[in-house]
Amino acid sequence: TDGHTPQPAIGRDSVEVLGHSYPRDDFTNVTPKILAKVGRNLHNQPHHPLWLIKERIKAHFYSSYIGRWGNPLFSVHDNLSPVVTVEQNFDSLLIPPDHPSRKRGDNYYLNRSTMLRAHTSAHQRELVRSGLDAFLLAGDVYRRDEIDASHYPVFHQMEGVRLFSNHELFSEVRSGDLLSLFERGGRRTPGKQETHSLEAVKLLEFNLKQTLTRLVAQLFGEDVEIRWVDCYFPFTHPSFEMEVRFQGDWMEVLGCGVMEQEVLNSAGADNKLGWAFGLGLERLAMVLFGIPDIRLFWSQDERFIKQFRVQDIHQPIDFQPLSKYPPLHNDISFWLPDGAGEGEGFVDNDFYELVRSIGGDLVEKVTLVDEFTHPKTGRRSQCYRIIYRHMERTLTQQEVRLVHEQIERTAESELGVQGRY
Numbered sequence: 288t289d290g291h292t293p294q295p296a297i298g299r300d301s302v303e304v305l306g307h308s309y310p311r312d313d314f315t316n317v318t319p320k321i322l323a324k325v326g327r328n329l330h331n332q333p334h335h336p337l338w339l340i341k342e343r344i345k346a347h348f349y350s351s352y353i354g355r356w357g358n359p360l361f362s363v364h365d366n367l368s369p370v371v372t373v374e375q376n377f378d379s380l381l382i383p384p385d386h387p388s389r390k391r392g393d394n395y396y397l398n399r400s401t402m403l404r405a406h407t408s409a410h411q412r413e414l415v416r417s418g419l420d421a422f423l424l425a426g427d428v429y430r431r432d433e434i435d436a437s438h439y440p441v442f443h444q445m446e447g448v449r450l451f452s453n454h455e456l457f458s459e460v461r462s463g464d465l466l467s468l469f470e471r472g473g474r475r476t477p478g479k480q481e482t483h484s485l486e487a488v489k490l491l492e493f494n495l496k497q498t499l500t501r502l503v504a505q506l507f508g509e510d511v512e513i514r515w516v517d518c519y520f521p522f523t524h525p526s527f528e529m530e531v532r533f534q535g536d537w538m539e540v541l542g543c544g545v546m547e548q549e550v551l552n553s554a555g556a557d558n559k560l561g562w563a564f565g566l567g568l569e570r571l572a573m574v575l576f577g578i579p580d581i582r583l584f585w586s587q588d589e590r591f592i593k594q595f596r597v598q599d600i601h602q603p604i605d606f607q608p609l610s611k612y613p614p615l616h617n618d619i620s621f622w623l624p625d626g627a628g629e630g631e632g633f634v635d636n637d638f639y640e641l642v643r644s645i646g647g648d649l650v651e652k653v654t655l656v657d658e659f660t661h662p663k664t665g666r667r668s669q670c671y672r673i674i675y676r677h678m679e680r681t682l683t684q685q686e687v688r689l690v691h692e693q694i695e696r697t698a699e700s701e702l703g704v705q706g707r708y
């Protein structure tokens with residue numbers, strides 16, 4: 288429905304992505320609909336709203352952070368392949384082997400050792416190892432996730448990393464040369480890592496939060512309301528999320544923190560401390576331009592695209608949402624296969640994926656509306672509501688019914704559920 292014809296990329300024995308071939312195995316779960324998005328690079332398409340946000344962020348960093356020789360401090364990378372090793376995506380970031388974020392149900396694997404990156408953090412170690420002290424990295428990322436207006440299986444992140452030597456961190460502190468980044472025999476606390484000195488972490492944390500606060504003030508104006516929430520990532524400590532006030536609600540726009548020293552050590556930067564952040568470009572663009580649905584970023588509807596075609600990236604955008612066409616909804620109920628929910632059986636994301644791969648962008652939202660266990664047989668039943676809506680025209684009952692019936696049939700044949708239609 289986005290006018291882009293998928294290449295026949297999934298063969299019987301291998302998967303073809305960006306001109307490379309990857310042998311299939313029992314972990315392969317990438318779909319043709321997803322592979323068709325690889326290489327679209329919305330963040331590199333001039334005048335696309337994600338490109339526009341990326342350019343505004345770049346311009347802010349270029350003008351605010353100048354290196355010793357008058358050069359921009361942060362280098363910008365936006366062309367790294369989204370195909371990464373599982374080692375890059377998880378191990379390089381200290382994500383333990385049994386961590387839930389590795390689940391097959393949550394990621395797109397090409398095979399057991401290769402995947403579509405689930406976050407731009409997958410490149411932290413290689414870029415630090417290549418000698419960079421300050422960089423921004425934008426790219427498409429892939430996750431199997433729920434389906435609604437702010438979640439889509441392909442989205443875009445911008446990663447930022449900045450490292451500090453002793454001198455760089457303490458240069459503005461009086462007698463700063465007496466302070467040090469590291470301490471021996473320290474303990475890990477909620478506020479810091481064992482090897483870090485408290486004074487270093489506090490300055491770093493201040494620098495990180497100030498950098499991000501200035502960025503969102505630049506993007507949204509000084510009046511933007513933000514708040515910091517403590518959180519957890521295996522590769523940063525302490526860790527925070529920033530939320531921005533949007534239409535009366537708080538919306539999470541980024542995760543960040545003080546990089547785990549082990550990540551830096553393994554990248555050959557053991558004499559430095561660093562911070563890192565990862566922000567969602569769609570989330571920022573939705574707030575900034577008032578874009579109501581994340582699927583619109585994939586629209587090739589001229590009425591959408593043309594609104595972002597400005598001469599100067601700083602020109603304000605007056606986005607007029609396209610009129611919304613009416614939704615149609617249809618429920619689907621089925622008995623789950625025996626043993627479902629206990630690890631390997633049926634998981635919700637399998638159903639979401641199936642709906643996505645058949646319904647494509649016609650599907651606006653899928654919600655689990657009812658669930659029960661039969662008192663005698665112990666069998667479990669679920670009912671999902673699927674909301675169908677086209678971004679660019681009114682759907683007919685007839686075409687929705689065809690799609691819905693195909694979802695029913697395929698759920699039976701591929702997920703082993705038993706329909707209660």
Ligand code: FA5
Pocket residue numbers: 405406407408430432437438439440442444520523539540541542543544563564565566567568569570
């Ligand atoms: C991460 O991906 C971490 N790599 C971020 C990070 C980087 C932490 C560096 C520390 C240091 P998380 O899964 O929360 O974290 O995603 C980061 C941001 O991506 C979110 O705040 C949100 O803005 C965006 N995001 C996450 N999932 C989706 C989705 N399904 N659709 C659109 N945007 C999303």
Ligand code: MG
Pocket residue numbers: 528539542
């Ligand atoms: Mg998060």
